[in-house]
Amino acid sequence: MEFGGLINVYFELGLKYSDIKSILASRHAFHISERHLKRILRDRGHSRRKAYSDLSVLVDFISDQLQYSGQLHGYRWMYAKCREHGLRVRKEDVRLLLKELDPRGVSRRARRLRRRNKLVNNR
DSSP states (O other): OOHHHHHHHHHHTTOOHHHHHHHHHHHHOOOOOHHHHHHHHHHTTOOSSSOOOOHHHHHHHHHHHHTTGGGGSOHHHHHHHHHHTTOOOOHHHHHHHHHHHOHHHHOOOOOOOOOOOOOOOOO
8 A cells, every 4th residue: 555545544544643653654664754744634635623524414323323222322432433433523513413312311410419318316
């Protein structure tokens, strides 16, 4: 595989820039700086903060997950599942969609300590 293809593969896997750089150096003997790596990715049209997946695709995916084991987990797990299936999403979007699609599942009681009632002994 060519140098640019390797960079594309590792970027699409969601690896950090420093991780991509170290893998290229250790496994493929390509020694580049992190700045040069970012420049190559920019020239190839890759960006971390753009090109999010379509919202309707995300809604369909989350709805499908809520039918099975997804109903037992929170938004962080759902975000990880979305990323695992190749969807580019923000955590906040996943959290808001879960709140709309499964309001009863994400509602929480106030997290507070409930004290026991002390029995008063009249001794």
